[in-house]
Amino acid sequence: MSIRDIFRKNQKKRYATIPTEKAKNDVPEGIMMKCPECRKNVFTKDLMKNLKVCPTCDHHMKMTAWERVDIFLDEDSFVSMDDHLETVNPLNFPSYTEKIKADGQKTGLNEAVLTGIGKLDGQQVAIAIMDSHFRMGSMGSVVGEKITRAVEKATELGIPFIIYTASGGARMQEGVLSLMQMAKTSVALRRHSDHGLLYISILTHPTTGGVSASFASVGDINIAEPKALIGFAGRRVIEQTVREKLPEDFQTAEFLMNHGQLDAIIHRKEMREKVASIVHLHTTKEVTK
């Protein structure tokens, strides 16, 4: 190629750099993130400012438990509980303990739920936040115990209990013990309710199986994030059983709303304010002039 060629108009491109398959899909670690819904790249910094909601399609991405603490509760008000509880391997499943350890290191949590006491617009609440990054948020003995203790603490202090659910259901590796956690959390919630206390369940993506069929569905007020997957049985299982195509929006928050299963669907940006307002509505007692 001569120097002159460079300035020639309408020249045909003779060569091009072809990125490798890997480079095509690679987004520099940490700087950008891809929305799993609309596949658009977003700067991580912008995404965090936008509460992990995609600026293009409004998709609510998964959040870690600590991220939710940051955006939902009053600053520095949260004190966690029962971080010392340790999962054991009651049925001796191979590599179960190792998987728990790995997820613990990845998330900085001792199990798939973070519990504690915090303040919401100045009001004291007990809170449990499930984290689907830890074993799909599945419920074993420790998850059941932590939630139960958080509910008991709420009952003892006479304060509302709020839960953010995100779970694939019961933890298979703990067998029937994990099933019984559904009953355990329920007896604790019953006592909390008998004390006339408020329980708000906030269902996030995904809330299915044993978690959906226990505490997640029995809030005095049930709220969901937009488009969250919520259901009892898995979509594939149902399709195989009934042998018919299921509607596109099947088991989404909007589907549940249409079928009378939810009180409200609330955008993540408005969640803190709206839930704080609900809590206020349950504590203000006297008519003021």
Add this chain to the structure above:
Amino acid sequence: MIKVLPFEEPIVQLKTKIEELKEYTASADVDMSAEIIHLEARLKKLEHEIYENMEPWDRVQVARHPSRPTTRDYIQLLCTDFMELHGDRLYGDDAAIIGGIALFEGRPITIIGHQRGIDTKENIKRNFGMPHPEGYRKALRLMKQAEKFKRPIICMIDTKGAYPGKAAEERGQSEAIARNLVEMAGLKVPVISIVIGEGGSGGALALGVANHIHMLENSTYSVISPEGAASILWKDASLAKQAAEAMKITAPDLKKMEIIDTVIQEVHGGAHKNIEAQAEYMKETLINSLIELEKLTPDELIENRYIKFKNIGEFNE
């Protein structure tokens, strides 16, 4: 003809042999009675060996036996004056759960249970004992009714699980189960649950938040079927036999884990071999449970249930 399970085949073979010899002795002049006596002794020993050492997978087979007695069979044998009550007052009447009022040992009780069919036609009507939300809501309605009239509640658990269907999801399968758990926790009357066949996951637990939980010796109670566990954990449903062992789902396993109160003895080979005798075993356990629980006040009953479930779970503190 009652279906023969693989693990009992040696017994059946020996039995046929004895029958043959008996026939031969009767028809021909040859006297084989010494031989017969010898074989019968061996049969007794073999039965003892096989039925006393059942593997988890054998128990799963017995729990699923097509002739295994159902809730209705036990109601007929244990109770008098049973009046079945229908419907959830909200949507429909789910035939996969039956319930009503009856007399048990002269005492009015409410009795509720999952109901399988005995043949294909009935199974279609009863959805193979897999309830929809209206089934659980009917059960809850009957429990609340029992509470009002201070009747103890007996629940029989026998389901593969709550039905995974489109209509079930639309009508709130999750909520129906969850509601039962929370409401059962607060019942002011004694609640006794007996697992009589398969106790499958949340669909079983929705009748299981009881003061006393008993299991028939060859019944199972689990978070997922052995086939489901095998396909999730090892991506191979044919490993169900291994999963049945690993998941600890049999009555003796649950007793060891202190989740249930009593393992109710079964007649040799399973409840279907002698339903009347099985009902008698069950009756004894039920009477003991009722006597014990009727001493408690309503508050104590709720407290008792609270402590029972609060203590289930294994972890390091």
